[in-house]
Amino acid sequence: MKTCIIIGAGGRGKDAYAPYIHEKKLFKIVGVVEPDKQKREQFQARYDLPDDMCFSDYKVMFSKGRLADAVLICTQDRMHIEPTLLAKKCGYHILLEKPIAPTLREVKLLEKAFEGYDKVFMTGFVLRYTPFIEKIKEIIRDGEIGEIVNLQLNENEGFWHHAHSYVRGPWSQSKTSSPLIVAKSSHDMDLLLYLVGSSCTYLSSYGDNTYFRPENAPGDVPDRCTDGCPFADTCIYNAVEQYTNGKAQYFVHKFECGTEKEDIINALKTNPYGRCVYRCDNDVCDHQVVCLEFENGVTAMFTVSAFSLENNRTLKLMGTKGEVGGCMETGEILLKKFSDMSETKFQIEHDGTKHCGGDGGLMEQFARAVDTYETAENTVDKWMFEAHKIVFAAEKARVSKQRMKL
Numbered sequence: 234m235k236t237c238i239i240i241g242a243g244g245r246g247k248d249a250y251a252p253y254i255h256e257k258k259l260f261k262i263v264g265v266v267e268p269d270k271q272k273r274e275q276f277q278a279r280y281d282l283p284d285d286m287c288f289s290d291y292k293v294m295f296s297k298g299r300l301a302d303a304v305l306i307c308t309q310d311r312m313h314i315e316p317t318l319l320a321k322k323c324g325y326h327i328l329l330e331k332p333i334a335p336t337l338r339e340v341k342l343l344e345k346a347f348e349g350y351d352k353v354f355m356t357g358f359v360l361r362y363t364p365f366i367e368k369i370k371e372i373i374r375d376g377e378i379g380e381i382v383n384l385q386l387n388e389n390e391g392f393w394h395h396a397h398s399y400v401r402g403p404w405s406q407s408k409t410s411s412p413l414i415v416a417k418s419s420h421d422m423d424l425l426l427y428l429v430g431s432s433c434t435y436l437s438s439y440g441d442n443t444y445f446r447p448e449n450a451p452g453d454v455p456d457r458c459t460d461g462c463p464f465a466d467t468c469i470y471n472a473v474e475q476y477t478n479g480k481a482q483y484f485v486h487k488f489e490c491g492t493e494k495e496d497i498i499n500a501l502k503t504n505p506y507g508r509c510v511y512r513c514d515n516d517v518c519d520h521q522v523v524c525l526e527f528e529n530g531v532t533a534m535f536t537v538s539a540f541s542l543e544n545n546r547t548l549k550l551m552g553t554k555g556e557v558g559g560c561m562e563t564g565e566i567l568l569k570k571f572s573d574m575s576e577t578k579f580q581i582e583h584d585g586t587k588h589c590g591g592d593g594g595l596m597e598q599f600a601r602a603v604d605t606y607e608t609a610e611n612t613v614d615k616w617m618f619e620a621h622k623i624v625f626a627a628e629k630a631r632v633s634k635q636r637m638k639l
């Protein structure tokens with residue numbers, strides 16, 4: 234079995250990828266790099282790793298040469314470049330989490346550095362590996378909708394999810410993380426490229442942080458929801474309600490506190506998630522649209538928005554002979570054909586891993602790519618650079634209100 238090392242034993246490295254790899258025997262996990270002692274020790278115990286394969290610093294790990302076949306780099310957004318270049322130097326197969334880099338300059342730097350690299354280099358674009366997208370791709374391949382003319386993709390964030398991650402949480406500021414479209418939507422640009430099968434030529438984009446600002450507070454509010462806010466009963470963003478009773482309960486495991494209501498409220502008194510959404514230091518957009526034209530003439534409209542009840546993606550492709558669309562999270566696909574006005578419904582199931590089966594699908598694909606890299610025409614996924622260039626161009630277009638040529 235091929236071997237791998239996980240760099241960054243957090244949400245992705247420890248919780249999403251390692252258990253799947255281990256269970257499906259895709260790789261033998263032989264090492265970990267994680268500065269947080271508690272997480273590192275948990276990981277070490279779970280995968281029975283020797284002390285000398287558990288590191289707190291990736292520089293130390295890389296200084297020892299190549300210790301496995303592959304690395305999964307699952308550190309936070311601004312800690313991607315250095316370990317990736319060190320991994321290349323050692324000759325690892327690399328899975329680097331998205332966004333691959335927080336700036337366009339660094340995306341280009343990676344693209345140049347990996348020209349002709351003969352090992353696998355791919356990113357965490359999980360969506361294209363979902364059974365839902367595979368089915369849509371099959372419908373397109375079978376000619377059911379004719380030639381694609383245009384498409385619409387909506388990334389509906391869910392108001393509670395946006396508040397957690399992009400107002401109170403780690404992706405709330407462009408400076409410390411990246412603009413919303415870079416942090417969240419390189420996935421979607423990859424999906425558009427994958428479905429359209431052509432490069433993007435021009436785009437324009439609009440959006441702002443319209444709502445999560447001090448002037449939209451319902452009145453005189455304290456800094457924290459735990460400080461006796463007079464609007465606690467009516468505010469849909471009340472952290473106590475959201476994290477103990479609402480949809481944001483999903484994120485409570487990140488607090489590293491007990492599961493009782495009291496424990497959660499205590500954590501909210503000091504952690505960033507207890508802050509009033511109108512009094513945070515956020516600056517990333519809460520809505521953005523991107524209008525794209527592709528080399529083959531196809532056009533697309535992409536919307537990312539905080540203002541939805543559910544956190545899901547909805548998609549519609551319009552072709553010369555029919556249309557197909559659906560919702561990735563519910564797995565419903567509806568195909569409508571012009572010739573006989575027929576409507577066919579499909580219900581797509583997945584393996585239960587996150588991102589509608591995309592996490593598992595990505596790991597399967599990474600393992601396959603590593604197994605077959607010697608006979609592959611390209612081992613470096615060129616589309617990942619293009620998807621990232623699109624999001625940076627979209628941000629530039631949004632800020633400058635100008636149309637961009639790619």
Ligand SMILES: NC(=O)c1ccc[n+]([C@@H]2O[C@H](COP(=O)([O-])OP(=O)(O)OC[C@H]3O[C@@H](n4cnc5c(N)ncnc54)[C@H](O)[C@@H]3O)[C@@H](O)[C@H]2O)c1
Nearest residue numbers: 240241242243244245266267269307308309310330331357
């Ligand atoms: N592909 C996807 O769909 C998807 C989904 C969510 C997040 N992400 C991306 O995955 C990356 C990780 O996100 P996450 O949610 O797992 O974050 P996280 O904060 O839960 O995990 C990151 C881990 O890296 C560790 N770390 C910090 N410095 C380190 C260092 N120098 N060396 C090694 N480890 C270090 C942290 O202690 C933490 O445990 C981010 O870039 C994020 O944007 C991708």
